[in-house]
Amino acid sequence: MTSEDWSTQRLYRPFIRASLIVAITLGFSTGAAILIMPLLGIERSLTWVTHSQSHGIAQLFGWAGLFVMGFAYHVVPRFFRSSIRYPLPQKLSMWLVIAGLLFRFTGQSLYKMSLADPLVAIGGVLLFAGMLVFGWTLYGVIRLSTSQSGSAEIWMISGVFWSVIAGALHLVITLRMAVDSAPLGYAPWNEALIYTCLFGFIASFIFGVSARAIRGFLLLQPMHERTNRISLLLVQLGLLTLIVGRFANLDQGVASTALILASSGAGMFVYALRVLEPSSGPIRRFAVGYARYGWLVRTAYGWLVVGCVMLILTALDNSGMTDLIPVEVSLPIMHVFTLGFVTTLIFGAASRFIPIFEGTDIRHPRLMDVAYVFITISVVLRVGFGFTVSEIGEHALGASGGIGFIGIILFAIVVFQAMTQSARDAYAARAAAFGQVKFEATKTPRSTELNLM
Numbered sequence: 154m155t156s157e158d159w160s161t162q163r164l165y166r167p168f169i170r171a172s173l174i175v176a177i178t179l180g181f182s183t184g185a186a187i188l189i190m191p192l193l194g195i196e197r198s199l200t201w202v203t204h205s206q207s208h209g210i211a212q213l214f215g216w217a218g219l220f221v222m223g224f225a226y227h228v229v230p231r232f233f234r235s236s237i238r239y240p241l242p243q244k245l246s247m248w249l250v251i252a253g254l255l256f257r258f259t260g261q262s263l264y265k266m267s268l269a270d271p272l273v274a275i276g277g278v279l280l281f282a283g284m285l286v287f288g289w290t291l292y293g294v295i296r297l298s299t300s301q302s303g304s305a306e307i308w309m310i311s312g313v314f315w316s317v318i319a320g321a322l323h324l325v326i327t328l329r330m331a332v333d334s335a336p337l338g339y340a341p342w343n344e345a346l347i348y349t350c351l352f353g354f355i356a357s358f359i360f361g362v363s364a365r366a367i368r369g370f371l372l373l374q375p376m377h378e379r380t381n382r383i384s385l386l387l388v389q390l391g392l393l394t395l396i397v398g399r400f401a402n403l404d405q406g407v408a409s410t411a412l413i414l415a416s417s418g419a420g421m422f423v424y425a426l427r428v429l430e431p432s433s434g435p436i437r438r439f440a441v442g443y444a445r446y447g448w449l450v451r452t453a454y455g456w457l458v459v460g461c462v463m464l465i466l467t468a469l470d471n472s473g474m475t476d477l478i479p480v481e482v483s484l485p486i487m488h489v490f491t492l493g494f495v496t497t498l499i500f501g502a503a504s505r506f507i508p509i510f511e512g513t514d515i516r517h518p519r520l521m522d523v524a525y526v527f528i529t530i531s532v533v534l535r536v537g538f539g540f541t542v543s544e545i546g547e548h549a550l551g552a553s554g555g556i557g558f559i560g561i562i563l564f565a566i567v568v569f570q571a572m573t574q575s576a577r578d579a580y581a582a583r584a585a586a587f588g589q590v591k592f593e594a595t596k597t598p599r600s601t602e603l604n605l606m
C-alpha cells in the first residue's frame with residue numbers, strides 16, 4: 154500500500170485529460186453528427202441508432218464519468234479525512250474504463266460483423282472491472298474514516314455504490330447483446346442503466362462536492378439538512394425501484410413511479426442546498442479560477458430543476474395518468490440533465506477547482522464565457538425544438554449539436570491551458586503582487602480597496 158504523500162499527488166490530471174478527449178472524439182462529435190445528418194440528406198439508419206447508444210455510454214462513463222472519477226480520487230480522501238492508495242488503482246481504473254468504452258463503441262459500430270459480439274462483451278467486462286477498482290479504492294478510503302455521515306459524505310458513499318452498480322448493469326446489458334447478437338442494448342434495461350449512471354453515480358458525486366466545497370465557495374445559506382437526507386433517500390428508492398421494475402419486467406407504472414421518486418429527490422436537493430438563493434454575504438477573497446463560475450453552477454442547478462419537473466410530467470404521462478408533455482423527437486429531457494445540468498456543472502466546478510488544485514490562472518476567461526453561452530444555447534435549442542418535427546426544428550437541432558461541440562472544444566482548451574507551467578507562472582506573479590499590495594496595506598491602514606481581479 155502506498156498511502157503516504159497521497160495528498161501531494163494530482164491524481165485527477167490524467168482523468169480530466171482523458172475525459173475531454175473521449176468527449177471530443179466519441180461523445181459530442183457523434184451526438185452532433187447524428188443531429189446534423191438529416192440536414193445533409195442522410196437517412197438515420199440502424200447504424201445511427203447504434204451510435205446513439207454508444208454516444209450515450211461514452212458521454213456518461215467517459216466524458217462525465219472520467220471527470221467525476223478524477224475529482225473523486227482527489228476530494229474523497231480529503232472529505233473523509235482519510236488516505237488513499239495510489240497510483241495503481243487510479244491508473245488501472247482509468248485505462249479499464251477507457252478500454253471498455255473503446256471496445257463497446259467499436260463493437261456496436263461493427264454490429265454487422267461477427268466480431269461485434271465479443272468486442273461488446275469485452276467492453277462490458279472491462280468497464281465493469283474499471284468501476285469495481287474505482288469503487289473498491291474509494292471504499293477503502295471511506296472504511297478508514299471516522300466521519301461518514303455528514304451531508305456531503307452520504308452523497309459520496311451513494312456515488313461509490315451506484316458507480317459499481319452502473320458498471321454491473323452495463324456488463325449485463327452488453328453480455329445480453331453479445332449472446333443475442335443484438336445491435337442494440339435492450340431498451341428497458343438501457344433506461345435503468347442511464348438513470349443509474351445519471352442520478353446514482355454522477356449526480357451523487359456532484360451533490361457531495363456541492364454540499365461541501367461549492368457551498369463554501371458560494372457562501373450559501375446553511376443547508377436544509379433534513380431535506381438533504383430525504384432527497385438522498387428518494388434517489389436511492391427511485392433507482393432501486395427502477396432497476397427492479399425494468400429487470401423484472403414489471404408494469405410501466407413501476408418505472409414511472411421510480412422516476413418520479415428519483416427526480417423528486419434530485420429536485421429536493423436543489424432546495425436543500427439553497428444554491429438558487431442569494432449568498433449569505435459578499436464573497437471577498439483572492440480571486441482564483443473563472444470569476445463567473447457561480448453563474449455556471451447556478452445555471453446547472455436551474456437546468457436540474459427544469460429536468461426534474463419535465464421528467465415527472467413525462468413519467469405521469471407514461472403511466473397513463475396525464476397527457477401533458479408532447480412526444481419527444483430528440484430526447485430533450487435527457488439532454489436537459491446531461492448537457493444542461495451535468496456538463497454546465499462540470500464547466501463551473503472545473504473552472505474554479507482546477508486552478509485551485511493546480512495553483513494556476515485561467516488565462517482566457519473570454520473562451521470560458523463563450524463555452525458557457527454555447528452550451529446554454531445548445532440546451533435551449535434542444536428543448537425548444539426537441540418535441541416536434543419541422544424543417545426549422547431540424548435545422549435548430551443540427552445547430553444545437555454543432556454549437557455544443559464547439560462549446561466542449563473551447564472548454565477543453567481552457568482546461569488544458571489551466572494545467573500548464575505558464576498558467577502556474579501567471580498565478581504566482583499575480584499572487585505575489587497581491588501579497589505585496591496587502592503588505593503595503595497593513596503598513597498604511599487607510600489605503601484604497603484591493604482589486605487584483
Ligand code: HEM
Pocket residue numbers: 180181183184185186187188205206207208209210212213216217343347482483484485487488491492495496531553554555556557558
Ligand atoms: C452537444 C452535445 C450533445 C449532442 C449533440 C447529443 C446528441 C444526442 C443524440 C442525437 C442522441 C440520440 C437520440 C436523439 O435523437 O436525441 C443522444 C442520446 C443520448 N445522449 Fe446525447 N448529445 C449531447 C450531449 C450529451 C451528453 C453531455 C451526455 C451525457 C453526459 C449525453 C447522453 C446521452 C444519452 C444517455 C443518450 C441516450 C442514448 C440511448 O438511447 O441509449 N449526451 N444524444
